[in-house]
Amino acid sequence: MADLPTLRLMQGLAQRITATHPELVNSDASFGELAWNWGRTRGEGESRLWFSDGELVAWGRAELPRRVRRTDGSVKDITGAYLAYQVHPGHAELVDEVIAWFEATAPGVSRTVLPAAADTFGLRRWAAHGYEPDAPDAWSQLNERELADVAEPSLPAGFSFRTAAEVSPEAVVQAHVDAWAPTSYSLSSYLGVRQAPGYRGDLHVLVEAPDGTMACSAIMWLDEVNATVEFEPVGTHPGFRRLGLARAMLRHGMRLAAAAGARHATVACMGEPEPARELYYGVGFRAFSRDAPLIKAN
Missing domain, CATH: 3.40.630.30 (Gcn5-related N-acetyltransferase (GNAT))
Incomplete structure (x- = not known):
């Protein structure tokens, strides 16, 4: 351990x-x-x-x-x-x-x-x-972009940006669970994440729906040595997908990261064609590197 x-x-x-x-x-x-x-x-x-x-x-x-x-x-x-x-x-x-x-x-x-x-x-x-x-x-594929000229985010009417510093831990955990169910993530998991070096509640962003649901969330990890920020994880509640929430949240997050000193951002996704990759391309990320999964069976 x-x-x-x-x-x-x-x-x-x-x-x-x-x-x-x-x-x-x-x-x-x-x-x-x-x-x-x-x-x-x-x-x-x-x-x-x-x-x-x-x-x-x-x-x-x-x-x-x-x-x-x-x-x-x-x-x-x-x-x-x-x-x-x-x-x-x-x-x-x-x-x-x-x-x-x-x-x-x-x-x-x-x-x-x-x-x-x-x-x-x-x-x-x-x-x-x-x-x-x-x-x-x-x-999986790593995507990157510079943080100059990030477009202004735009949310649908009634939705608003939040940070983990502004909402309860239970709401933060529920946002992750809703996006990734079934998952083993729990309140204990989140409390562990908050102890990890590099975690900042003001760089853990969420989108709140009109009914109070945390519809979208992402944690940004700021590497101050290299002035780069990494989004991990990024997820959206299935009931609020295809509304442009993640796109707006990513832009909002990049602006927050730039204000905190980051000049560069990364985010990973699965390499095969899927909506997440197109989402990241749509906000200016481009493929940078990839993994080569290996296995040895017994």
């Missing part, structure tokens, strides 16, 4: 790689994604760190088979293991140690991992250990 000091070290590595090799930051290793995943799960799973001269240069976090209870009362059994990891390009040879650790930590089950598609050295090493491309629709 990764504790808070460990998370800060992992985020520091993400910031260093973002500054020099942003294309190598795979989807679970960005500054914001690390905070989001740690907060909602309280760092559950098995972790390992690698240091060089006292500085973190690689890490791995293995999510092992488990049973997950969701908000609709259902139970999901996860039978495989998944690895989130990051290796500094100056210590690329450590990927073999990461792979060996993962296989020793999760023996006898199928194992999946999402290295960056631009990490040609890493991909060769995973292949050498028997990992093959996973399902073709399992990859």
Whole structure:
């Protein structure tokens, strides 16, 4: 399990790689994604760190088979293991140690991992250990844009922008649950997210409907070192989709982020054609990098 000091070290590595090799930051290793995943799960799973001269240069976090209870009362059994990891390009040879650790930590089950598609050295090493491309629709895409000239947001009549600092924690959680049901996200998950380094209630934006429902929400994670902000997650209540709420919220959020010092923004989506990707393109984002999902079945 990764504790808070460990998370800060992992985020520091993400910031260093973002500054020099942003294309190598795979989807679970960005500054914001690390905070989001740690907060909602309280760092559950098995972790390992690698240091060089006292500085973190690689890490791995293995999510092992488990049973997950969701908000609709259902139970999901996860039978495989998944690895989130990051290796500094100056210590690329450590990927073999990461792979060996993962296989020793999760023996006898199928194992999946999402290295960056631009990490040609890493991909060769995973292949050498028997990992093959996973399902073709399992990859995710990172999108980016600069924060100059963000269009003014426009909401339908009766809707208004809010932040998590202005509404109750219960309303914030319900906004996520409504958008992503069924989900294991809970009030406890949100309280963990609020403890994660980089979380700011004034950069957690929502759209309130005329009836008081939080119809849309997004958390923005501000990496002050690189003056970049990451949207994660972004979701809309199914009863309020196709009204332009997410488009307006993203523009509103980007303006807030720019006022907080960000010059650049990112957001991830699944790589296969889907409405989310077109939404992000519609507010000025463009594809930047992608993951290359791999699997080794037993």
